[in-house]
Amino acid sequence: MKLNPFEKLKKSLVRTKDNLLGKISQTVRRRKIDDDLLDDIEEILIEADVGVKATTRLIESLKEKAREQKLTEGEDLIALLKDDISAILAREDSTLFAENDSKPVIWLIVGVNGVGKTTTIGKLATRFSSEGQKVMIAACDTFRAAAIEQVAIWAERSNVDIVKSQSGSDPAAVAFDAAKAAMAREVDLLLVDTAGRLHTKSNLMEELKKIKRVVLKAVPGAAIHTKLIIDGSTGQNAISQVQVFAEAVDCDGIIVTKLDGTAKGGVMIAVAEELGVPVDFIGLGEGIEDLQRFDSRQFAEALFA
Numbered sequence: 001m002k003l004n005p006f007e008k009l010k011k012s013l014v015r016t017k018d019n020l021l022g023k024i025s026q027t028v029r030r031r032k033i034d035d036d037l038l039d040d041i042e043e044i045l046i047e048a049d050v051g052v053k054a055t056t057r058l059i060e061s062l063k064e065k066a067r068e069q070k071l072t073e074g075e076d077l078i079a080l081l082k083d084d085i086s087a088i089l090a091r092e093d094s095t096l097f098a099e100n101d102s103k104p105v106i107w108l109i110v111g112v113n114g115v116g117k118t119t120t121i122g123k124l125a126t127r128f129s130s131e132g133q134k135v136m137i138a139a140c141d142t143f144r145a146a147a148i149e150q151v152a153i154w155a156e157r158s159n160v161d162i163v164k165s166q167s168g169s170d171p172a173a174v175a176f177d178a179a180k181a182a183m184a185r186e187v188d189l190l191l192v193d194t195a196g197r198l199h200t201k202s203n204l205m206e207e208l209k210k211i212k213r214v215v216l217k218a219v220p221g222a223a224i225h226t227k228l229i230i231d232g233s234t235g236q237n238a239i240s241q242v243q244v245f246a247e248a249v250d251c252d253g254i255i256v257t258k259l260d261g262t263a264k265g266g267v268m269i270a271v272a273e274e275l276g277v278p279v280d281f282i283g284l285g286e287g288i289e290d291l292q293r294f295d296s297r298q299f300a301e302a303l304f305a
């Protein structure tokens with residue numbers, strides 16, 4: 001049976017919810033609000049990948065509001081916590097396309113190996129082409145033949161054009177050709193798949209910068225957006241990846257994958273608190289349909305449902 005998107009989101013977040021609010025609800029039961037209880041909640045938040053910064057903010061806020069509202073029962077904290085988490089998540093809502101973006105809009109899809117870049121490109125291509133946009137894919141992960149093959153399969157499934165070359169060829173050259181082709185064919189959105197070898201290697205960052213430069217040469221004034229893909233199931237590790245990439249390339253959107261089935265989805269709260277980059281989409285599975293626009297209100301509702 002096919003679930004509606006909200007049901008799907010709820011189901012994906014079950015383990016995260018258990019790990020976060022499930023544990024907190026149990027902890028506050030029949031206890032009074034005191035420092036001990038707040039310490040216990042703090043520990044649960046940290047263990048649920050919410051991150052130190054957001055956790056500290058949440059605990060401070062609980063203390064302050066409990067005092068202001070003269071609350072005494074531990075269970076009263078749940079409603080406060082839900083409000084505060086929703087408020088943090090709300091910072092992540094994004095707009096996808098600026099009205100003055102010239103066509104083709106170009107999305108560089110970047111991120112560490114294995115986080116789900118290529119899969120996400122397949123999902124994005126399917127989604128936008130079904131919405132009537134003309135989409136093209138550039139296979140710029142030329143590092144391995146298998147990577148080119150993989151993205152070609154996604155292009156075929158989503159029925160969009162692809163520009164590719166042999167493995168080992170210069171990724172920037174492929175990007176240049178793709179950008180030129182996208183312009184000639186009046187493409188609306190060009191999705192550029194990139195390699196994700198270790199983010200500690202400065203050559204990867206240099207390569208990404210070069211791709212950007214070259215694309216701008218091919219399509220002067222192009223609207224180039226860099227979308228960073230992170231793997232939500234790695235929890236706090238995902239955060240440090242963002243920081244490394246953000247230093248090298250200007251990311252204007254984040255896509256968090258693999259939120260299905262993980263208990264580490266609390267990382268979304270850390271992403272919102274610490275990164276200041278909006279979340280465009282979330283990945284909820286390996287299938288072509290398993291991508292949802294991030295909507296903080298829905299996300300919070302699914303988390304607290």
Ligand SMILES: Nc1nc2c(ncn2[C@@H]2O[C@H](COP(=O)(O)OP(=O)(O)O)[C@@H](O)[C@H]2O)c(=O)[nH]1
Nearest residue numbers: 113114115116117118119257258283284285286
């Ligand atoms: N469960 C789950 N798996 C995903 C998701 N996105 C990608 N994957 C899987 O993650 C693995 C790596 O994906 P891939 O797109 O090749 O990553 P890349 O190296 O960044 O291009 C594949 O097995 C995908 O099926 C997701 O949202 N949920």
Ligand SMILES: [Mg+2]
Nearest residue numbers: 117118141147
């Ligand atoms: Mg890939």
